[in-house]
Amino acid sequence: MDFNFTREENEFREEVINWLKENLPHNISEKVRSYKRLSKEDYEIFMKKLSQKGWLAINWPVEYGGTGWSTIQKHIFEEEIVKANAPRIVPFGLNMLGPVLIEYGSKKQKEFYLPRILSCEDWWAQGYSEPGSGSDLASLKTIAIDKGDHYLVNGQKTWTTLGHFANKIFCLVKTNSKCKPQEGISFLLIDIKSSGVEVKPIITLDGEHEVNEVWFTDVKVPKENLLGEENKGWTYAKYLLTHERTGIAGVPYSKSAIEHLKKISSTIYNNGIPLIKDPIFSSQIAELEIDINAMEIFNLRTVSAASEGKAPAMESSLLKIKGSIIRQKTCDLLRKAIGPMALPYISEQFDEGWNEEPIGPEYVGKIAKQYFINRKISIYGGSNEIQKNIVAKSAFKL
Amino acid sequence: MHFNLSEERQMLKDTIDRFLSDHYGKIKNHHENSKLIEGFNPKIWNESSSIGMISGLISPKYKGLGGTGEDIMIIFELIGKYLCVEPFLSTGVMSSTALSSCNINVEQLMDDIISGKKIISFAHSEVESRYDDSYVNVKATQRDDFWYINGTKSFVLNGDQASVLLVSARINGDTLDENGIGIFKINSKDYEIRPYNTIDGYRASEITFNNVTASLMCKDEIAYNCILETNYAAALAVSSEAIGIMQKCFDLTVDYLKTRTQFGKTIGSFQALQHRMVDLMIEIEQAKSSVMLAAGTYESEKNIKYRNVSAAKNLIGRVGKLVAEECIQLHGGIGMTWEYNLQNYAKRLIMIDHLMGDSDHHIEKFKKFSKY
Ligand SMILES: Cc1cc2nc3c(=O)[nH]c(=O)nc-3n(C[C@H](O)[C@H](O)[C@H](O)COP(=O)(O)OP(=O)(O)OC[C@H]3O[C@@H](n4cnc5c(N)ncnc54)[C@H](O)[C@@H]3O)c2cc1C
Numbered sequence: 001m002d003f004n005f006t007r008e009e010n011e012f013r014e015e016v017i018n019w020l021k022e023n024l025p026h027n028i029s030e031k032v033r034s035y036k037r038l039s040k041e042d043y044e045i046f047m048k049k050l051s052q053k054g055w056l057a058i059n060w061p062v063e064y065g066g067t068g069w070s071t072i073q074k075h076i077f078e079e080e081i082v083k084a085n086a087p088r089i090v091p092f093g094l095n096m097l098g099p100v101l102i103e104y105g106s107k108k109q110k111e112f113y114l115p116r117i118l119s120c121e122d123w124w125a126q127g128y129s130e131p132g133s134g135s136d137l138a139s140l141k142t143i144a145i146d147k148g149d150h151y152l153v154n155g156q157k158t159w160t161t162l163g164h165f166a167n168k169i170f171c172l173v174k175t176n177s178k179c180k181p182q183e184g185i186s187f188l189l190i191d192i193k194s195s196g197v198e199v200k201p202i203i204t205l206d207g208e209h210e211v212n213e214v215w216f217t218d219v220k221v222p223k224e225n226l227l228g229e230e231n232k233g234w235t236y237a238k239y240l241l242t243h244e245r246t247g248i249a250g251v252p253y254s255k256s257a258i259e260h261l262k263k264i265s266s267t268i269y270n271n272g273i274p275l276i277k278d279p280i281f282s283s284q285i286a287e288l289e290i291d292i293n294a295m296e297i298f299n300l301r302t303v304s305a306a307s308e309g310k311a312p313a314m315e316s317s318l319l320k321i322k323g324s325i326i327r328q329k330t331c332d333l334l335r336k337a338i339g340p341m342a343l344p345y346i347s348e349q350f351d352e353g354w355n356e357e358p359i360g361p362e363y364v365g366k367i368a369k370q371y372f373i374n375r376k377i378s379i380y381g382g383s384n385e386i387q388k389n390i391v392a393k394s395a396f397k398l
Numbered sequence: 399m400h401f402n403l404s405e406e407r408q409m410l411k412d413t414i415d416r417f418l419s420d421h422y423g424k425i426k427n428h429h430e431n432s433k434l435i436e437g438f439n440p441k442i443w444n445e446s447s448s449i450g451m452i453s454g455l456i457s458p459k460y461k462g463l464g465g466t467g468e469d470i471m472i473i474f475e476l477i478g479k480y481l482c483v484e485p486f487l488s489t490g491v492m493s494s495t496a497l498s499s500c501n502i503n504v505e506q507l508m509d510d511i512i513s514g515k516k517i518i519s520f521a522h523s524e525v526e527s528r529y530d531d532s533y534v535n536v537k538a539t540q541r542d543d544f545w546y547i548n549g550t551k552s553f554v555l556n557g558d559q560a561s562v563l564l565v566s567a568r569i570n571g572d573t574l575d576e577n578g579i580g581i582f583k584i585n586s587k588d589y590e591i592r593p594y595n596t597i598d599g600y601r602a603s604e605i606t607f608n609n610v611t612a613s614l615m616c617k618d619e620i621a622y623n624c625i626l627e628t629n630y631a632a633a634l635a636v637s638s639e640a641i642g643i644m645q646k647c648f649d650l651t652v653d654y655l656k657t658r659t660q661f662g663k664t665i666g667s668f669q670a671l672q673h674r675m676v677d678l679m680i681e682i683e684q685a686k687s688s689v690m691l692a693a694g695t696y697e698s699e700k701n702i703k704y705r706n707v708s709a710a711k712n713l714i715g716r717v718g719k720l721v722a723e724e725c726i727q728l729h730g731g732i733g734m735t736w737e738y739n740l741q742n743y744a745k746r747l748i749m750i751d752h753l754m755g756d757s758d759h760h761i762e763k764f765k766k767f768s769k770y
Contacts, residue, residue, distance in 0.1 A: 133660075134730050136660035139661075203736035205735065205741035205744075205745065269528065270530070271528075278758075335748075339752060339756065340528070340529070340552070340553050341525065342597070359552070359604060371748075372597075372744075373734075375723065375726050375733075379726075379734065383727070388670070
């Protein structure tokens with residue numbers, strides 16, 4: 001055991017910090033910091049810069065444009081981009097489809113799609129969930145009928161994150177209804193611009209548009225867009241869901257949130273005493289910090305073991321459960337810290353160029369909103385209840 | 399001891415339930431309210447006066463028909479059930495309590511409240527006051543028989559529709575002193591006002607006074623007592639409201655668990671989820687009991703009254719968070735959407751912890767009034 005970063009690791013951190021200073025446009029980090037609505041271009045500008053530097057696909061093998069970084073390096077990198085208020089790296093192409101293509105895609109598909117993900121020419125969306133199929137994904141109903149040179153796709157996907165920015169969507173579809181559900185699913189790569197595809201907004205409880213419904217009516221999808229083999233989609237889908245991800249616990253977000261919490265808690269007064277000195281409140285902050293410190297080690301322990309070839313499926317469920325609870329707790333304490341200042345809700349505040357006086361310090365406007373929207377973290381990507389089922393099944397062999 | 403409502407109160411409850419159901423039953427989604435110019439529906443407010451819903455909050459001493467802790471509880475539980483945004487809290491509870499605690503003649507203003515003629519807002523919180531009852535930074539100065547107010551009040555509920563403001567202002571002493579505060583009445587509209595919706599769909603305002611003339615209602619000990627009485631009445635009201643909301647969240651979730659199917663069964667058939675709902679049921683019963691205790695002892699001497707309201711508000715803060723978060727979680731994605739009504743209830747439930755003192759504030763108060 002050695003809890004110190006090596007000299008090389010510290011130098012790497014410096015390199016990342018310096019690169020971000022020079023390459024992350026100030027107006028974009030300012031928008032992220034103040035929780036302004038981001039445009040598609042905001043995400044793309046940053047991802048293209050990373051791509052030019054060769055730092056975009058940190059989880060891909062080097063021969064496909066990956067970085068070859070160690071898990072510690074990835075951890076450092078992810079931490080620094082959150083600290084620098086960079087837009088998040090949109091995961092659908094890079095961390096979801098990419099690894100599946102590399103493992104199961106044809107040579108032609110890899111040669112065509114991977115560079116387009118790296119260059120940000122394609123923005124992928126994840127078309128898994130349907131109105132009737134969330135936790136029970138295998139029950140999905142979107143159907144693809146074999147028409148010789150193409151599939152004819154009909155059905156509906158939902159909760160599609162940033163689908164309104166996407167030009168491509170990878171979908172799980174039914175290609176055989178006469179067998180066990182898991183054995184009749186295929187993995188299709190669909191162009192959102194095809195005729196018959198319609199993307200409709202879903203507004204979430206914070207009043208924002210980030211997720212969508214995607215409707216398919218007689219959409220023709222060329223056969224060459226089938227990934228891997230027909231009716232083997234479930235294997236690929238599972239590979240994607242359990243594919244090792246260093247980020248699943250969201251530790252960098254929790255760390256940055258607790259720093260913020262501690263900072264503001266020294267400026268907000270309760271009965272004349274700053275919150276950070278308030279016996280009740282400071283104990284809650286301290287407990288959370290203890291949780292986050294432990295989580296960071298738990299996370300690093302797990303991903304380091306993964307890189308030594310151990311399967312991290314069960315552990316990544318544990319990390320997702322605890323990581324999401326901790327992230328939600330940071331939002332909860334931030335909300336409590338600001339007291340009645342959490343009440344005002346001025347939607348225009350989150351538009352670019354809004355320059356009225358905020359109510360209270362500038363940072364308070366986003367906090368209640370963030371608390372409410374981050375309830376999603378324990379729902380999406382397999383809810384915490386489903387993660388627990390996965391763990392129980394594999395840990396106790398019931 | 400018994401825990402039943404008297405016949406009269408049961409009738410009041412049924413009448414209000416029907417009335418709110420008629421008006422609010424039609425609203426599919428409560429966020430529609432926040433789009434109304436006034437921030438609430440003036441027609442509902444006026445009609446509520448004629449069925450006795452406002453006078454139910456006010457003591458017979460002022461020609462009201464109620465005003466006890468029990469009345470506040472009954473009416474506000476229903477307000478929670480329907481997420482009713484009319485100014486029952488700002489005017490019906492806070493301003494009427496403030497007025498009745500000033501020890502001066504306020505009959506005309508009370509009449510105007512009961513008849514639904516006037517919206518009166520109590521402006522005490524300031525942007526940095528958090529939940530401190532004695533925090534007053536807005537200044538009052540006297541020149542030739544006239545009082546002038548300077549400074550900014552924050553989060554003033556229904557302030558944009560108020561024709562009268564009751565404002566706490568500092569006559570002397572430091573920001574946190576209990577002494578040296580005055581309660582002032584402002585009839586003019588000679589102030590700057592910035593209205594906005596709150597995240598839970600209510601309307602509040604920032605109000606800035608620049609040498610605005612005001613009349614003094616009371617000061618020092620009476621004024622501080624007036625603030626305490628007002629905040630505690632409001633704390634009881636929103637705690638009761640929370641009970642109505644929790645019940646609604648719980649019911650929506652049980653219905654959903656019974657209809658949503660995954661893995662070929664209703665999700666309510668999964669024991670893991672059943673246990674979660676049973677936990678909620680227990681906690682809601684606890685919260686309800688605590689609010690009943692606070693309401694039933696509201697007419698007792700101050701230490702007991704404040705102690706029990708603080709206990710209820712603390713528990714409401716804890717249970718409210720649990721109920722809001724669990725109900726969203728057990729709905730899955732649907733619980734996160736704007737169009738599904740649960741979000742309005744969940745948001746209000748959480749934000750009630752940001753009104754009149756959060757759970758931490760009230761645990762301190764509970765210790766204080768229990769003489770720990
Ligand atoms: C903001 C957001 C973004 C999303 N983005 C995407 C996206 O880009 N692409 C995509 O495909 N999907 C996306 N999703 C969908 C997400 O993956 C699903 O919401 C999730 O899988 C849960 O499904 P559901 O919403 O249908 O809930 P349900 O499956 O109906 O579950 C309802 C509740 O029942 C519980 N439950 C279900 N089955 C069991 C069981 N067997 N045992 C115990 N409890 C159970 C669940 O945990 C949950 O609490 C997103 C969701 C959200 C909220």
